[in-house]
Amino acid sequence: MAEAVRPSLLAEAIFRREVVPWALLGLALGLVEGPTAAVLVKGHFAEAASPLTVNLAVALVSGAPALSNLVSFVWANVAHGRARVRLMVALQAVFALLVALVSLAPREAGGLAITVAAIVASRILWSGILTVRAAIWTANYPRNVLARITGRIVIVSSLAVAASAGLIGWALEAHAVDPRWLYGGGALAGLTAAWLYRQMRVRREFQLLSAEIAAGQRGEAFSLRMFREILREDPAFREYMFWMGLFGGGNLALTAQLVVIFSEQLKLPSGTQIALLSVVPLVALPIFMPWWARLFDGSHIVVYRSRQGWALVIAASVTCVATVLGSVPLLWIGAILIGASYAGANLGWNLGHNDFAPVGRAQHYMGVHVTLTGVRGAVAPPLGVLCYQALEALHRGAGRGALLLPLAMITTGAYGFSRMRKAVKK
Numbered sequence: 536m537a538e539a540v541r542p543s544l545l546a547e548a549i550f551r552r553e554v555v556p557w558a559l560l561g562l563a564l565g566l567v568e569g570p571t572a573a574v575l576v577k578g579h580f581a582e583a584a585s586p587l588t589v590n591l592a593v594a595l596v597s598g599a600p601a602l603s604n605l606v607s608f609v610w611a612n613v614a615h616g617r618a619r620v621r622l623m624v625a626l627q628a629v630f631a632l633l634v635a636l637v638s639l640a641p642r643e644a645g646g647l648a649i650t651v652a653a654i655v656a657s658r659i660l661w662s663g664i665l666t667v668r669a670a671i672w673t674a675n676y677p678r679n680v681l682a683r684i685t686g687r688i689v690i691v692s693s694l695a696v697a698a699s700a701g702l703i704g705w706a707l708e709a710h711a712v713d714p715r716w717l718y719g720g721g722a723l724a725g726l727t728a729a730w731l732y733r734q735m736r737v738r739r740e741f742q743l744l745s746a747e748i749a750a751g752q753r754g755e756a757f758s759l760r761m762f763r764e765i766l767r768e769d770p771a772f773r774e775y776m777f778w779m780g781l782f783g784g785g786n787l788a789l790t791a792q793l794v795v796i797f798s799e800q801l802k803l804p805s806g807t808q809i810a811l812l813s814v815v816p817l818v819a820l821p822i823f824m825p826w827w828a829r830l831f832d833g834s835h836i837v838v839y840r841s842r843q844g845w846a847l848v849i850a851a852s853v854t855c856v857a858t859v860l861g862s863v864p865l866l867w868i869g870a871i872l873i874g875a876s877y878a879g880a881n882l883g884w885n886l887g888h889n890d891f892a893p894v895g896r897a898q899h900y901m902g903v904h905v906t907l908t909g910v911r912g913a914v915a916p917p918l919g920v921l922c923y924q925a926l927e928a929l930h931r932g933a934g935r936g937a938l939l940l941p942l943a944m945i946t947t948g949a950y951g952f953s954r955m956r957k958a959v960k961k
Contacts, residue, residue: 547684549675549676549736550684550687550688552734552735553732553735554687554691555728555731556627556728556729556731556735557688557691557692557728558691558694558728559695559725559728559731560627560630560692560695560725561692561693561694561698561699562698562721562725563630563631563634563699563721563722563724563725564661564692564695564696564699565696565700565813566634566700566721567599567634567654567657567658567661568600568696568813569596569597569599569600569790570597570793570808570809570812571700571703571704571812571813572596572599572654573593573594573790573812574703574794574798574805574808574809574812575650575707575805576592576596577593577794577795578707578798579707579714580592580642580647580650583642583643583646584647587924590920590923591917592647593794593920594791594917594919594920595651595655596650596651597787597790597791597916598787598790598791598912598913598915598916598917599655599912600658600661600912601783601787601908601911601915602655602658602913603655603658603659603661603662603909603912604662604907604909604912605906605912606659606909607663607666607905607906607908608758608762608902610662610666610667610902611901611902613663614663614666614670619670619737620732620735620736622667623664623671623732624729624730624732624733625729626660626667627725627728627729627732628725628729629660630661630664631722631723631724631729632726633660634718634722635718635722636649636653637649637650637654637715638715638716638718638719638722640653640715662905665885665905666905668885669886669888669897670897671735671737672885673889674737681832681886682827682828682829682832683825683828683832685882685885685886686824686825686827689824690820690824693817693818693821693881694817694818694821696813696817697814697818699717700813700814700817701810701814703717703809704805704807704808704809704813705806707805707806708806708807761899762903762906765899765900766903769891771837771955772891772900772903774955775836775840776903776904776907777951778840778947778948778952778955779904779907779908779948780907780910780948781948781951782844782945782947782948782949782952783908784911784914784941784944785851785915785941785942785943785945785946785947786851786880786945787911788915788916788918788941789851789854789938789942789945790812790916791915792920792922792923792937792938793811793858794812795920795923796934796935797811797812797858799934800934801858801861807863811866811870812870815867815870815871816871816874816877818874819870819871819873819874819875819877819878820874820877820878820881822875823874823875824881824882827843827878827879827882828882830842830843830879831882831886836889836890836891837952837955837956839879839883839887840883840887840952840955841949841952841953841955843876843880843883845953846872846875846876846879847873847877847880847945848942849872850872850873850875851941851942852942853865853868854869854870854872855942857869858935858938884904884908888901888904915944918940919937922937922940925937
């Protein structure tokens with residue numbers, strides 16, 4: 536096996552400059568991360584509205600990270616041909632202020648509405664941050680070390696997300712601190728990150744902006760028409776997006792269902808729920824991310840997904856069996872396996888589109904990818920919760936059977952990646 540290529544001194548210097556801001560942003564992000572926010576809504580506002588309303592709110596906030604990407608083409612337009620760092624700093628600052636808004640929400644129906652709106656809006660801003668960040672990372676780090684360096688940033692950020700999620704779980708369960716204070720602290724960390732990120736630079740930014748302006752459609756901004764054009768003219772990317780829709784949609788539906796089932800049927804404490812759905816998977820990232828990064832750097836995204844996809848199938852299967860049986864020890868094993876699979880999914884989601892996109896069009900392809908992520912974020916979590924509610928209406932306790940829906944979707948998506956792999960040279 537050939538010796539792994541070491542990142543250059545310049546790439547390492549850029550990494551050191553941006554790792555602290557992303558760690559601080561992780562503290563803010565952990566407070567509005569899908570599973571954590573969903574448990575907060577379920578536990579904090581359980582008496583503020585009807586069970587169906589609260590469960591649909593759970594579905595909305597658990598899917599908010601994906602749902603927010605529906606407006607990604609707006610961010611692609613805003614970023615197209617513009618200096619990246621100034622835009623990134625502005626997005627980070629507004630994101631932090633929206634996190635702060637959650638701390639002002641009262642514990643009643645109006646507060647539920649404010650909380651859901653603030654979480655969704657903050658995730659919309661975060662989708663813009665991801666869109667701009669992908670272009671910065673692609674410009675700053677060579678492809679043969681891209682996953683390893685960005686993986687290290689993701690690890691640090693994920694540990695920060697896990698830390699803030701754990702604090703929220705502790706606050707909800709121990710009732711020692713009002714969770715709203717933690718949202719204020721997270722917002723302060725986010726504003727500090729924005730201030731520090733002003734020092735960042737983008738390598739050869741002039742060439743990047745020129746290539747964007749000159750690429751396809753003579754620099755036309757990303758639009759729904761371009762969205763359709765890319766999918767029509769690139770059949771391989773179109774098929775990849777189809778299988779991603781099933782695969783990712785199943786994962787989103789599963790998370791929403793688990794929050795409701797953990798609370799209503801297994802009666803797990805809020806802290807345990809957040810630990811299973813957020814903290815353990817995020818802490819598992821540093822363990823498994825380096826292995827996934829090496830696999831990603833050495834293969835096409837389709838080959839990579841054909842392997843990583845089955846890891847999530849196994850993790851979801853173990854988690855679903857544990858939930859149906861009500862086995863808490865098995866749930867912990869499932870959480871670790873989900874963390875292992877998420878470590879690989881994170882890299883694939885952030886970087887996979889680059890293996891399809893021509894030079895200068897990576898941001899347009901990312902726009903297509905995240906827009907379709909938004910579609911499944913809008914559809915899959917409510918569908919999963921409504922399926923649960925329908926089965927519960929037929930027979931009390933039958934709602935756990937709804938887990939078959941996301942499990943079937945994830946498995947079908949993994950099969951699709953494996954089928955695509957045959958057409959791609961390793």
